[in-house]
Amino acid sequence: MSELKWKKGVAVAGVGLSKFGAFKEKNSRDLFVEAYQDMINSMQRYNPEKVEAFYLGNFSSDQFEKQAHLAPILASWIGLSPITALRIEDACASSGVALRQAALAIASGQYDVVLVGGVEKMTSLEIAAVTEALATAADTQFEVSAGFTFPGFYAAMATAYMHEFQASREAFYHVSIKNRNNGALNEYAQFGQTIFDIMESKKRRAVQKGLPVPEWKDEIEFLSDPKGNPMVAWPMTLFDCSPVSDGAAVALLVSEEIASSLTDTPIYMIGSGQASDGALPERENLYSIPAAVEASRQAYQMANLTPDDIDVAEVHDCFTIAEIIATEDLGFFERGEGWKAAIEGKTSRDGSRPVNTSGGLKSKGHPVGATGVGQIVEIWKQLNGLAEERQVQGDPKIGLTHNVGGSGQTCVVNIFERRG
Ligand code: COA
Numbered sequence: 001m002s003e004l005k006w007k008k009g010v011a012v013a014g015v016g017l018s019k020f021g022a023f024k025e026k027n028s029r030d031l032f033v034e035a036y037q038d039m040i041n042s043m044q045r046y047n048p049e050k051v052e053a054f055y056l057g058n059f060s061s062d063q064f065e066k067q068a069h070l071a072p073i074l075a076s077w078i079g080l081s082p083i084t085a086l087r088i089e090d091a092c093a094s095s096g097v098a099l100r101q102a103a104l105a106i107a108s109g110q111y112d113v114v115l116v117g118g119v120e121k122m123t124s125l126e127i128a129a130v131t132e133a134l135a136t137a138a139d140t141q142f143e144v145s146a147g148f149t150f151p152g153f154y155a156a157m158a159t160a161y162m163h164e165f166q167a168s169r170e171a172f173y174h175v176s177i178k179n180r181n182n183g184a185l186n187e188y189a190q191f192g193q194t195i196f197d198i199m200e201s202k203k204r205r206a207v208q209k210g211l212p213v214p215e216w217k218d219e220i221e222f223l224s225d226p227k228g229n230p231m232v233a234w235p236m237t238l239f240d241c242s243p244v245s246d247g248a249a250v251a252l253l254v255s256e257e258i259a260s261s262l263t264d265t266p267i268y269m270i271g272s273g274q275a276s277d278g279a280l281p282e283r284e285n286l287y288s289i290p291a292a293v294e295a296s297r298q299a300y301q302m303a304n305l306t307p308d309d310i311d312v313a314e315v316h317d318c319f320t321i322a323e324i325i326a327t328e329d330l331g332f333f334e335r336g337e338g339w340k341a342a343i344e345g346k347t348s349r350d351g352s353r354p355v356n357t358s359g360g361l362k363s364k365g366h367p368v369g370a371t372g373v374g375q376i377v378e379i380w381k382q383l384n385g386l387a388e389e390r391q392v393q394g395d396p397k398i399g400l401t402h403n404v405g406g407s408g409q410t411c412v413v414n415i416f417e418r419r420g
Contacts, residue, residue, distance in 0.1 A: 035248035
């Protein structure tokens with residue numbers, strides 16, 4: 001496997017997000033402009049005339065909005081024509097891949113300034129149509145034909161994981177509670193309520209309606225009760241799933257030597273890896289994602305770091321089981337130990353290994369094409385000490401992002417560093 005040799009260093013100079021959520025009145029252009037403006041606000045000396053190319057991650061605006069060929073449309077909308085503008089589609093990893101490709105273009109010496117975006121407007125379709133659209137990212141011949149949709153894939157992985165490691169469903173609930181707690185502190189997140197808030201509001205509603213008041217003593221009891229938390233695909237319940245979301249994310253990638261001319265708060269991309277895989281039936285087991293193991297191996301090798309060096313990580317928790325598997329694939333915990341670490345709180349903001357401080361896909365939201373760049377936004381904030389109430393203590397310097405496409409057919413892992 002050839003290792004990356006970067007001719008030039010790459011920095012993230014600025015980042016921006018739109019609010020994530022369900023917005024009837026907004027289309028991809030509106031969401032993208034919101035994120036772009038947010039990125040401009042994150043920088044001290046942004047100059048649009050310096051942007052040489054625009055790489056857009058987008059899974060399926062053709063299915064969701066009947067609008068393909070989105071990159072030049074968005075580039076023109078923000079006044080960047082006639083620069084090179086292109087769209088990259090790799091399912092839920094679309095903008096993670098776009099970011100890596102932009103970094104490679106800078107590292108090759110071709111460009112110095114590339115705008116990278118991700119956008120998805122999903123809520124224009126009914127839920128059944130969204131599920132069907134998402135399923136086009138799966139393998140039609142071997143996965144969809146067997147009746148799988150995405151909740152089903154991750155339910156199968158969760159079942160395999162529980163069987164192999166005698167893991168309890170409680171571990172999934174801990175991921176859900178943690179990520180909702182984090183998302184409640186993130187003004188851009190789709191869900192502002194913690195699981196505790198939801199539980200208490202359901203009790204209050206029962207009182208108001210004169211119905212029997214549920215006797216949930218804590219969030220775990222609430223999540224274990226199908227009346228509070230209905231089953232989607234066993235063992236994945238509603239609160240194990242990421243939502244259907246609208247949103248956009250933007251990052252400005254620049255060559256290392258010009259970073260400080262544009263911003264006072266750059267972070268440097270010091271490791272990157274990407275790998276691919278076949279459909280679920282082709283895998284040796286269902287309790288790990290080999291593409292993630294390989295992508296992280298490449299990224300650690302390039303950065304000359306080990307998993308223990310990572311201070312903060314954003315991982316692809318499209319379902320709670322995905323976060324637990326990710327923490328093992330990335331080497332944060334031994335295989336089969338991730339579920340215990342989740343229960344012990346090791347991945348919480350004040351734990352030894354903070355994961356998904358943004359709220360993750362589960363709580364911040366998962367507008368699929370925007371997710372990869374959205375993860376970089378949180379790492380940029382955490383490394384620059386700008387994550388406000390979510391800020392991880394201890395002056396984090398090294399951050400990692402892990403973005404998965406499909407049931408693990410694509411995985412991109414990037415590592416970032418703050419210097420000084
Ligand atoms: N987590 C927590 N709450 C959720 C939720 C989620 N993922 N999705 C919806 N809700 C809440 C809504 O806010 C709403 O709450 P309210 O009654 O208090 O207002 C309630 O559940 C019903 O919302 P609705 O939009 O009708 O839900 P739905 O049944 O249409 O969708 C899922 C629920 C789980 C099917 C949907 O979120 C889903 O498909 N998620 C997975 C998306 C996916 O596969 N992405 C790709 C991953 S690789």
